[in-house]
Amino acid sequence: MAAAEIHENEVALNNGGRLGHLTLDHPAALNATSLDMIEALRDALTRWERDPDVQAVLIDAVGDKAFCAGGDIVNLHRAITGEIAADYPARFFTEEYRLCHDLHRMRTPCIAWGHGIVMGGGCGLFSGASHRVVTETTRLAMPEIKIGLFPDCAATWFFNRLPSYLGYFVALTGASLNAADCLFAGLAEHAIAHAEKAAVLEALVTADWQGEAHATVTEALVAADKRAPGAVLGDSRLLQHAAVIRAATAGGDIAAIVERLTALAGVDDAWLAECGNNLVQGCPVTAHLIDRQLRDGRYLSLREAVQRELAMALACCAHVDFPEGVRALLVDKDKTPQWRFPSVADVPAAYVDAHFQAAWTGAHPLANLADTPTVRPN
Numbered sequence: 001m002a003a004a005e006i007h008e009n010e011v012a013l014n015n016g017g018r019l020g021h022l023t024l025d026h027p028a029a030l031n032a033t034s035l036d037m038i039e040a041l042r043d044a045l046t047r048w049e050r051d052p053d054v055q056a057v058l059i060d061a062v063g064d065k066a067f068c069a070g071g072d073i074v075n076l077h078r079a080i081t082g083e084i085a086a087d088y089p090a091r092f093f094t095e096e097y098r099l100c101h102d103l104h105r106m107r108t109p110c111i112a113w114g115h116g117i118v119m120g121g122g123c124g125l126f127s128g129a130s131h132r133v134v135t136e137t138t139r140l141a142m143p144e145i146k147i148g149l150f151p152d153c154a155a156t157w158f159f160n161r162l163p164s165y166l167g168y169f170v171a172l173t174g175a176s177l178n179a180a181d182c183l184f185a186g187l188a189e190h191a192i193a194h195a196e197k198a199a200v201l202e203a204l205v206t207a208d209w210q211g212e213a214h215a216t217v218t219e220a221l222v223a224a225d226k227r228a229p230g231a232v233l234g235d236s237r238l239l240q241h242a243a244v245i246r247a248a249t250a251g252g253d254i255a256a257i258v259e260r261l262t263a264l265a266g267v268d269d270a271w272l273a274e275c276g277n278n279l280v281q282g283c284p285v286t287a288h289l290i291d292r293q294l295r296d297g298r299y300l301s302l303r304e305a306v307q308r309e310l311a312m313a314l315a316c317c318a319h320v321d322f323p324e325g326v327r328a329l330l331v332d333k334d335k336t337p338q339w340r341f342p343s344v345a346d347v348p349a350a351y352v353d354a355h356f357q358a359a360w361t362g363a364h365p366l367a368n369l370a371d372t373p374t375v376r377p378n
Contacts, residue, residue, distance in 0.1 A: 006040040011201070015209040017055040020048040024061040030069030030117055031061040035092045042099045049108050055209050056217050059129065060113035060197065064137070067114045068122025071096055073147065077326040080317050093313045094365045096121060097306040100153040101369050103128025104302055109217040114138055115194045124153020127187065131217050134179035135194040136233070140187065143174030145282035147329055148321030148339070150289040152313055156297040156305035162186060166238060168249040171290045172261055173275035174282070180236035190221045191233055200224045237271045244272070254291040258344045283321050284344045288352045303369045310366055314359040
Protein backbone atom coordinates (compact mmCIF):
# COMPACT_ATOMS: atom_id res chain seq x y z
CA MET A 1 0.00 0.00 0.00
CA ALA A 2 1.39 3.41 -0.97
CA ALA A 3 2.21 5.76 1.88
CA ALA A 4 -0.30 8.51 2.58
CA GLU A 5 1.07 11.83 1.50
CA ILE A 6 0.45 15.35 0.25
CA HIS A 7 1.71 16.37 -3.18
CA GLU A 8 2.82 19.99 -3.26
CA ASN A 9 3.19 21.83 -6.55
CA GLU A 10 3.42 25.42 -7.76
CA VAL A 11 1.87 26.40 -11.09
CA ALA A 12 3.09 29.48 -12.97
CA LEU A 13 0.41 32.08 -13.72
CA ASN A 14 0.42 34.37 -16.73
CA ASN A 15 1.18 37.43 -14.58
CA GLY A 16 4.37 35.96 -13.13
CA GLY A 17 2.67 34.88 -9.93
CA ARG A 18 2.08 31.32 -8.78
CA LEU A 19 -0.80 29.05 -7.84
CA GLY A 20 -0.15 26.72 -4.92
CA HIS A 21 -1.54 23.24 -5.61
CA LEU A 22 -1.98 20.64 -2.85
CA THR A 23 -3.23 17.13 -3.59
CA LEU A 24 -4.29 14.61 -0.95
CA ASP A 25 -2.97 11.15 -1.87
CA HIS A 26 -4.33 8.41 0.36
CA PRO A 27 -6.88 6.74 -1.92
CA ALA A 28 -6.86 3.41 -0.07
CA ALA A 29 -8.46 5.28 2.85
CA LEU A 30 -10.53 7.62 0.66
CA ASN A 31 -7.91 10.31 1.26
CA ALA A 32 -8.44 10.37 5.03
CA THR A 33 -5.80 12.60 6.60
CA SER A 34 -3.04 11.30 8.85
CA LEU A 35 -1.14 13.54 11.26
CA ASP A 36 1.76 13.72 8.78
CA MET A 37 -0.61 14.85 6.03
CA ILE A 38 -2.16 17.51 8.26
CA GLU A 39 1.26 18.86 9.16
CA ALA A 40 2.30 18.93 5.49
CA LEU A 41 -0.89 20.78 4.53
CA ARG A 42 -0.45 23.39 7.21
CA ASP A 43 3.25 23.88 6.44
CA ALA A 44 2.54 24.57 2.76
CA LEU A 45 -0.43 26.84 3.45
CA THR A 46 1.54 28.85 6.01
CA ARG A 47 4.42 29.40 3.57
CA TRP A 48 2.12 30.35 0.70
CA GLU A 49 0.07 32.69 2.86
CA ARG A 50 3.27 34.63 3.60
CA ASP A 51 4.41 34.70 -0.05
CA PRO A 52 2.96 37.69 -1.98
CA ASP A 53 3.63 35.97 -5.30
CA VAL A 54 1.21 33.13 -4.51
CA GLN A 55 -2.09 34.42 -5.86
CA ALA A 56 -4.30 31.48 -4.83
CA VAL A 57 -4.26 27.89 -3.57
CA LEU A 58 -6.08 24.82 -4.91
CA ILE A 59 -6.66 21.75 -2.71
CA ASP A 60 -7.84 18.56 -4.42
CA ALA A 61 -7.34 14.81 -4.11
CA VAL A 62 -6.21 11.73 -6.00
CA GLY A 63 -8.90 9.47 -7.45
CA ASP A 64 -12.55 9.92 -8.33
CA LYS A 65 -14.14 8.49 -5.18
CA ALA A 66 -13.34 11.07 -2.53
CA PHE A 67 -11.96 14.46 -1.69
CA CYS A 68 -11.43 13.38 1.92
CA ALA A 69 -13.37 10.86 4.01
CA GLY A 70 -12.19 12.31 7.33
CA GLY A 71 -9.37 12.00 9.79
CA ASP A 72 -7.20 9.14 10.90
CA ILE A 73 -9.65 7.72 13.45
CA VAL A 74 -8.34 4.15 13.26
CA ASN A 75 -5.00 5.31 14.68
CA LEU A 76 -6.90 7.32 17.28
CA HIS A 77 -8.53 4.03 18.30
CA ARG A 78 -5.15 2.32 18.39
CA ALA A 79 -3.81 5.02 20.70
CA ILE A 80 -6.81 4.81 23.01
CA THR A 81 -6.44 1.01 23.24
CA GLY A 82 -2.69 1.18 23.89
CA GLU A 83 -1.34 -0.04 20.55
CA ILE A 84 0.52 3.20 19.77
CA ALA A 85 1.64 6.25 21.76
CA ALA A 86 -1.05 7.53 24.11
CA ASP A 87 -0.36 11.17 23.18
CA TYR A 88 -1.37 10.64 19.54
CA PRO A 89 -4.97 11.89 19.96
CA ALA A 90 -3.82 15.14 21.59
CA ARG A 91 -1.25 15.74 18.85
CA PHE A 92 -3.65 14.78 16.05
CA PHE A 93 -6.64 16.83 17.15
CA THR A 94 -4.53 19.86 18.07
CA GLU A 95 -2.91 20.02 14.63
CA GLU A 96 -6.11 19.16 12.74
CA TYR A 97 -8.05 21.93 14.47
CA ARG A 98 -5.19 24.39 14.01
CA LEU A 99 -5.23 23.62 10.28
CA CYS A 100 -8.99 24.12 10.00
CA HIS A 101 -8.79 27.38 11.97
CA ASP A 102 -5.98 28.70 9.77
CA LEU A 103 -7.85 27.80 6.59
CA HIS A 104 -10.87 29.86 7.66
CA ARG A 105 -8.58 32.86 8.26
CA MET A 106 -6.46 32.71 5.09
CA ARG A 107 -6.32 35.94 3.15
CA THR A 108 -5.03 34.12 0.09
CA PRO A 109 -7.95 32.67 -1.92
CA CYS A 110 -8.23 28.93 -1.37
CA ILE A 111 -10.23 26.64 -3.68
CA ALA A 112 -11.33 23.23 -2.36
CA TRP A 113 -12.39 20.76 -5.06
CA GLY A 114 -14.98 18.72 -3.11
CA HIS A 115 -15.72 15.80 -5.41
CA GLY A 116 -17.02 12.46 -4.18
CA ILE A 117 -17.00 11.80 -0.44
CA VAL A 118 -16.44 14.87 1.73
CA MET A 119 -16.88 13.60 5.25
CA GLY A 120 -15.95 14.39 8.86
CA GLY A 121 -12.54 16.01 8.97
CA GLY A 122 -12.69 16.28 5.18
CA CYS A 123 -15.78 18.44 5.59
CA GLY A 124 -13.80 20.60 8.02
CA LEU A 125 -11.00 20.95 5.48
CA PHE A 126 -13.46 21.74 2.69
CA SER A 127 -15.46 24.24 4.77
CA GLY A 128 -12.39 26.30 5.62
CA ALA A 129 -11.73 27.18 1.98
CA SER A 130 -12.89 30.53 0.63
CA HIS A 131 -14.09 29.00 -2.67
CA ARG A 132 -15.78 25.63 -2.25
CA VAL A 133 -16.56 23.61 -5.38
CA VAL A 134 -18.96 20.69 -5.42
CA THR A 135 -19.48 18.33 -8.34
CA GLU A 136 -22.09 15.87 -9.58
CA THR A 137 -20.48 13.18 -7.35
CA THR A 138 -20.30 15.15 -4.10
CA ARG A 139 -21.60 13.43 -0.96
CA LEU A 140 -20.90 15.66 2.02
CA ALA A 141 -21.64 14.56 5.58
CA MET A 142 -20.54 14.81 9.17
CA PRO A 143 -21.76 11.42 10.49
CA GLU A 144 -19.98 11.46 13.87
CA ILE A 145 -23.26 10.39 15.50
CA LYS A 146 -22.35 6.91 14.19
CA ILE A 147 -19.02 6.71 16.06
CA GLY A 148 -19.66 8.52 19.34
CA LEU A 149 -17.71 11.66 18.48
CA PHE A 150 -19.30 14.98 17.35
CA PRO A 151 -19.05 17.23 14.26
CA ASP A 152 -15.68 18.90 14.78
CA CYS A 153 -12.96 20.68 12.79
CA ALA A 154 -14.71 24.04 13.40
CA ALA A 155 -18.21 22.63 12.79
CA THR A 156 -19.35 24.61 15.84
CA TRP A 157 -18.49 27.65 13.74
CA PHE A 158 -19.80 26.71 10.29
CA PHE A 159 -22.92 24.78 11.34
CA ASN A 160 -23.96 27.77 13.42
CA ARG A 161 -23.82 29.87 10.26
CA LEU A 162 -26.54 27.76 8.65
CA PRO A 163 -30.20 28.27 9.52
CA SER A 164 -30.42 26.63 12.94
CA TYR A 165 -32.84 23.91 11.84
CA LEU A 166 -30.44 22.83 9.09
CA GLY A 167 -27.41 22.81 11.38
CA TYR A 168 -29.20 20.63 13.93
CA PHE A 169 -30.57 18.28 11.31
CA VAL A 170 -27.31 17.72 9.44
CA ALA A 171 -25.32 17.29 12.67
CA LEU A 172 -27.75 14.97 14.47
CA THR A 173 -28.63 12.73 11.52
CA GLY A 174 -25.31 12.63 9.66
CA ALA A 175 -27.33 13.42 6.53
CA SER A 176 -25.57 12.82 3.21
CA LEU A 177 -25.78 16.01 1.16
CA ASN A 178 -25.50 16.23 -2.61
CA ALA A 179 -24.24 19.23 -4.55
CA ALA A 180 -27.65 20.92 -4.64
CA ASP A 181 -28.00 20.49 -0.87
CA CYS A 182 -24.59 22.06 -0.32
CA LEU A 183 -25.46 25.08 -2.46
CA PHE A 184 -28.86 25.49 -0.77
CA ALA A 185 -27.35 25.33 2.73
CA GLY A 186 -24.45 27.65 1.90
CA LEU A 187 -21.83 24.94 2.41
CA ALA A 188 -20.48 25.52 -1.11
CA GLU A 189 -20.43 28.37 -3.63
CA HIS A 190 -19.80 26.66 -6.97
CA ALA A 191 -20.97 23.50 -8.76
CA ILE A 192 -18.78 22.35 -11.65
CA ALA A 193 -18.52 19.02 -13.46
CA HIS A 194 -15.66 16.95 -12.04
CA ALA A 195 -14.30 16.36 -15.55
CA GLU A 196 -13.75 20.11 -15.89
CA LYS A 197 -11.11 20.40 -13.15
CA ALA A 198 -8.24 20.63 -15.65
CA ALA A 199 -10.12 23.36 -17.52
CA VAL A 200 -10.60 25.27 -14.28
CA LEU A 201 -6.88 25.04 -13.56
CA GLU A 202 -6.16 26.38 -17.05
CA ALA A 203 -8.65 29.21 -16.49
CA LEU A 204 -6.80 30.18 -13.32
CA VAL A 205 -3.46 30.11 -15.11
CA THR A 206 -4.68 32.41 -17.89
CA ALA A 207 -6.83 34.71 -15.74
CA ASP A 208 -6.26 38.44 -15.49
CA TRP A 209 -4.75 38.76 -12.01
CA GLN A 210 -4.56 42.55 -12.05
CA GLY A 211 -7.65 42.93 -9.89
CA GLU A 212 -8.61 41.63 -6.43
CA ALA A 213 -7.54 37.99 -6.11
CA HIS A 214 -10.76 36.61 -4.60
CA ALA A 215 -12.82 38.20 -7.37
CA THR A 216 -10.46 36.80 -10.01
CA VAL A 217 -10.88 33.26 -8.64
CA THR A 218 -14.66 33.67 -8.52
CA GLU A 219 -14.77 34.88 -12.12
CA ALA A 220 -12.71 31.88 -13.27
CA LEU A 221 -14.98 29.43 -11.46
CA VAL A 222 -18.19 31.06 -12.67
CA ALA A 223 -16.87 31.06 -16.25
CA ALA A 224 -16.06 27.35 -15.98
CA ASP A 225 -19.53 26.58 -14.69
CA LYS A 226 -21.16 28.50 -17.56
CA ARG A 227 -18.91 26.93 -20.17
CA ALA A 228 -19.53 23.35 -19.05
CA PRO A 229 -22.72 23.03 -17.01
CA GLY A 230 -22.21 19.29 -16.69
CA ALA A 231 -22.49 19.09 -12.91
CA VAL A 232 -25.87 17.42 -12.73
CA LEU A 233 -26.93 18.55 -9.30
CA GLY A 234 -30.14 16.66 -8.79
CA ASP A 235 -32.74 18.04 -6.40
CA SER A 236 -31.92 19.47 -3.00
CA ARG A 237 -33.46 17.17 -0.40
CA LEU A 238 -32.85 19.85 2.22
CA LEU A 239 -35.01 22.26 0.21
CA GLN A 240 -37.62 19.64 -0.64
CA HIS A 241 -38.06 18.63 3.01
CA ALA A 242 -37.37 21.99 4.65
CA ALA A 243 -40.76 22.18 6.37
CA VAL A 244 -40.44 18.66 7.80
CA ILE A 245 -36.88 19.32 8.98
CA ARG A 246 -37.84 22.64 10.57
CA ALA A 247 -40.75 21.07 12.46
CA ALA A 248 -38.65 18.12 13.66
CA THR A 249 -35.88 20.32 15.05
CA ALA A 250 -38.10 22.97 16.68
CA GLY A 251 -37.91 23.67 20.40
CA GLY A 252 -35.17 23.45 22.97
CA ASP A 253 -35.54 19.91 24.35
CA ILE A 254 -32.98 17.59 22.78
CA ALA A 255 -34.88 14.43 23.77
CA ALA A 256 -37.99 15.69 21.96
CA ILE A 257 -35.96 16.71 18.90
CA VAL A 258 -34.33 13.27 18.74
CA GLU A 259 -37.74 11.58 19.11
CA ARG A 260 -39.14 13.54 16.16
CA LEU A 261 -36.06 12.94 14.01
CA THR A 262 -35.91 9.21 14.71
CA ALA A 263 -39.56 8.98 13.67
CA LEU A 264 -38.37 9.84 10.16
CA ALA A 265 -36.95 6.32 9.94
CA GLY A 266 -40.48 5.15 9.19
CA VAL A 267 -41.43 7.65 6.49
CA ASP A 268 -41.88 6.80 2.82
CA ASP A 269 -38.83 8.69 1.62
CA ALA A 270 -35.52 6.85 1.31
CA TRP A 271 -33.30 9.84 2.15
CA LEU A 272 -35.30 11.00 5.17
CA ALA A 273 -35.58 7.40 6.39
CA GLU A 274 -31.81 6.97 6.14
CA CYS A 275 -31.30 10.16 8.15
CA GLY A 276 -33.70 8.93 10.81
CA ASN A 277 -32.03 5.51 10.95
CA ASN A 278 -28.61 7.10 11.40
CA LEU A 279 -29.90 8.72 14.57
CA VAL A 280 -31.78 5.58 15.72
CA GLN A 281 -28.49 3.66 15.59
CA GLY A 282 -26.35 6.59 16.71
CA CYS A 283 -24.72 7.43 20.00
CA PRO A 284 -27.07 8.97 22.61
CA VAL A 285 -24.23 10.89 24.26
CA THR A 286 -23.25 12.42 20.91
CA ALA A 287 -26.78 13.81 20.53
CA HIS A 288 -26.31 15.69 23.80
CA LEU A 289 -22.84 16.88 22.78
CA ILE A 290 -24.22 18.25 19.50
CA ASP A 291 -27.05 20.02 21.30
CA ARG A 292 -24.67 21.67 23.77
CA GLN A 293 -22.08 22.34 21.06
CA LEU A 294 -24.48 24.21 18.79
CA ARG A 295 -26.70 25.86 21.37
CA ASP A 296 -23.93 27.17 23.64
CA GLY A 297 -21.48 27.72 20.80
CA ARG A 298 -23.71 30.03 18.77
CA TYR A 299 -21.85 33.20 19.70
CA LEU A 300 -18.32 31.83 20.04
CA SER A 301 -15.55 33.21 17.87
CA LEU A 302 -13.81 30.82 15.50
CA ARG A 303 -10.90 30.64 17.93
CA GLU A 304 -13.14 29.89 20.89
CA ALA A 305 -15.05 27.28 18.90
CA VAL A 306 -12.02 25.16 17.98
CA GLN A 307 -10.53 25.54 21.45
CA ARG A 308 -13.74 24.18 22.95
CA GLU A 309 -13.86 21.38 20.39
CA LEU A 310 -10.38 20.25 21.41
CA ALA A 311 -11.54 19.75 25.00
CA MET A 312 -14.57 17.83 23.70
CA ALA A 313 -12.51 15.61 21.39
CA LEU A 314 -10.01 14.60 24.05
CA ALA A 315 -12.85 13.94 26.49
CA CYS A 316 -14.45 11.65 23.90
CA CYS A 317 -11.16 9.75 23.70
CA ALA A 318 -11.23 9.33 27.49
CA HIS A 319 -14.82 8.00 27.57
CA VAL A 320 -16.14 4.71 26.21
CA ASP A 321 -18.43 5.63 23.33
CA PHE A 322 -15.92 6.97 20.81
CA PRO A 323 -13.53 3.97 20.89
CA GLU A 324 -16.55 1.65 20.88
CA GLY A 325 -18.06 3.41 17.87
CA VAL A 326 -14.81 3.23 15.90
CA ARG A 327 -14.38 -0.42 16.86
CA ALA A 328 -17.86 -1.33 15.62
CA LEU A 329 -17.73 0.66 12.37
CA LEU A 330 -14.09 0.51 11.26
CA VAL A 331 -12.10 -2.05 13.28
CA ASP A 332 -14.24 -5.14 13.87
CA LYS A 333 -16.86 -3.82 11.44
CA ASP A 334 -19.72 -5.62 13.15
CA LYS A 335 -21.75 -2.36 13.11
CA THR A 336 -23.26 -3.15 16.52
CA PRO A 337 -21.81 -0.59 18.95
CA GLN A 338 -22.70 -1.00 22.60
CA TRP A 339 -23.29 2.58 23.68
CA ARG A 340 -22.81 3.65 27.30
CA PHE A 341 -26.47 4.70 27.64
CA PRO A 342 -29.43 3.14 25.83
CA SER A 343 -31.22 6.38 24.95
CA VAL A 344 -30.87 10.15 24.94
CA ALA A 345 -33.22 10.39 27.92
CA ASP A 346 -30.93 8.14 29.98
CA VAL A 347 -27.79 10.30 29.67
CA PRO A 348 -27.06 12.21 32.92
CA ALA A 349 -26.30 15.91 32.61
CA ALA A 350 -23.12 15.47 34.66
CA TYR A 351 -21.85 12.92 32.14
CA VAL A 352 -22.36 15.44 29.33
CA ASP A 353 -20.70 18.18 31.42
CA ALA A 354 -17.57 16.05 31.74
CA HIS A 355 -17.06 16.18 27.98
CA PHE A 356 -16.53 19.94 28.13
CA GLN A 357 -13.78 19.90 30.75
CA ALA A 358 -10.15 20.48 29.71
CA ALA A 359 -7.87 17.43 29.70
CA TRP A 360 -4.72 19.50 30.22
CA THR A 361 -3.20 21.70 32.87
CA GLY A 362 -1.68 25.10 32.13
CA ALA A 363 -2.08 26.95 28.85
CA HIS A 364 -4.53 25.76 26.22
CA PRO A 365 -2.72 23.87 23.40
CA LEU A 366 -4.41 26.26 20.94
CA ALA A 367 -3.94 29.39 23.04
CA ASN A 368 -1.95 31.18 20.33
CA LEU A 369 -4.66 31.17 17.67
CA ALA A 370 -5.70 34.56 16.33
CA ASP A 371 -9.18 35.53 17.52
CA THR A 372 -10.83 37.32 14.61
CA PRO A 373 -11.58 35.51 11.32
CA THR A 374 -10.56 37.22 8.12
CA VAL A 375 -13.49 38.51 6.08
CA ARG A 376 -13.04 37.12 2.57
CA PRO A 377 -15.25 38.23 -0.30
CA ASN A 378 -16.45 35.48 -2.63
